[in-house]
Amino acid sequence: MTTQATYQNLSYGITVMDAEYITPDLAAIYIVEQDGEVAIIETGTNHSIPYILQVLETKRLNFDNVRYIIPTHVHLDHAGGAGGLMDLCVNAELVVHPFGAAHLIDPSKLIAGATSVYGEEKFKNLYGDIKSIDQKRVIQAEDGFKLSMNGREFEFLDTPGHAKHHFCIYDKQSNGVFSGDTFGISYPQLITDEGRFIFATTTPVQFDPDALLNSIEKILNKSPEKIYLTHFSEITPTPVIIKQLKDSVNAFRKIALDAIDVSENRITVLNQNIQSYLLEKLTELGSKQSTEFQQSVIKFDSELNAQGLDFWLKKYHDS
Numbered sequence: 315m316t317t318q319a320t321y322q323n324l325s326y327g328i329t330v331m332d333a334e335y336i337t338p339d340l341a342a343i344y345i346v347e348q349d350g351e352v353a354i355i356e357t358g359t360n361h362s363i364p365y366i367l368q369v370l371e372t373k374r375l376n377f378d379n380v381r382y383i384i385p386t387h388v389h390l391d392h393a394g395g396a397g398g399l400m401d402l403c404v405n406a407e408l409v410v411h412p413f414g415a416a417h418l419i420d421p422s423k424l425i426a427g428a429t430s431v432y433g434e435e436k437f438k439n440l441y442g443d444i445k446s447i448d449q450k451r452v453i454q455a456e457d458g459f460k461l462s463m464n465g466r467e468f469e470f471l472d473t474p475g476h477a478k479h480h481f482c483i484y485d486k487q488s489n490g491v492f493s494g495d496t497f498g499i500s501y502p503q504l505i506t507d508e509g510r511f512i513f514a515t516t517t518p519v520q521f522d523p524d525a526l527l528n529s530i531e532k533i534l535n536k537s538p539e540k541i542y543l544t545h546f547s548e549i550t551p552t553p554v555i556i557k558q559l560k561d562s563v564n565a566f567r568k569i570a571l572d573a574i575d576v577s578e579n580r581i582t583v584l585n586q587n588i589q590s591y592l593l594e595k596l597t598e599l600g601s602k603q604s605t606e607f608q609q610s611v612i613k614f615d616s617e618l619n620a621q622g623l624d625f626w627l628k629k630y631h632d633s
């Protein structure tokens with residue numbers, strides 16, 4: 315059932331909207347408008363599409379105005395709606411990382427991978443029918459690639475670490491970076507004395523802590539005023555935020571390496587240690603919210619991060 319879209323107009327023609335994925339304020343989609351042309355950065359899932367249309371209509375725009383559809387990487391909360399949207403946005407080209415392109419042109423591997431995790435029924439409920447995309451409409455953006463939309467320049471930065479098929483988009487006009495999952499996760503519901511709370515995402519199956527730290531640095535080298543997070547909305551990269559984010563990458567790596575010899579229920583152990591770390595940090599930063607509330611917000615990512623760290627250990631460190 316499609317209800318009312320939740321969105322917020324930011325500056326510079328940028329609108330952040332809720333992708334309506336699992337819970338409110340979990341995954342964002344950005345609509346960037348420049349003189350009647352639109353770039354959609356992150357697609358959410360197929361279920362997000364009617365909400366995208368609603369937001370376009372509030373601006374007297376429709377799918378015909380969409381020029382570019384740009385998922386930061388091919389994880390399904392970011393790119394699951396790409397095929398469905400491309401069908402509806404007939405003037406649009408898809409811009410994707412060269413390592414992700416094949417998976418959106420022919421999504422059979424993405425579908426098989428996610429179905430093996432969720433089962434067929436849950437997969438359909440979460441993502442709907444993932445559609446293929448005509449490769450003639452696909453632009454593969456290498457590191458440093460620049461795109462102009464009515465004179466507005468987007469520069470693509472190759473940013474591995476969360477995933478090898480991940481780029482970030484530097485928007486010169488707003489001096490902001492659309493960071494996908496590379497600049498971590500910060501839910502606005504979590505409030506501390508120091509402002510927003512942020513931590514890295516180590517989702518399976520390509521977490522690489524050194525690459526991630528380099529990619530964070532690469533984003534910061536642009537001296538952005540704003541970072542547009544997919545999880546969730548815009549954030550100012552203050553020294554406190556940058557330190558929290560980098561510390562979390564190192565902390566998660568240490569949590570993983572400390573669990574290297576755990577032979578049973580390693581994911582559970584990792585999950586507990588990630589949760590303890592995050593709750594401790596929240597206290598340190600002066601959060602006054604209840605532990606139950608904090609846990610309810612971090613639970614989903616803590617579990618995903620634990621799975622990703624376990625995978626990383628299996629791949630590089632288990633013998």
Ligand SMILES: [Zn+2]
Binds near residue numbers: 476477517
């Ligand atoms: Zn991701």
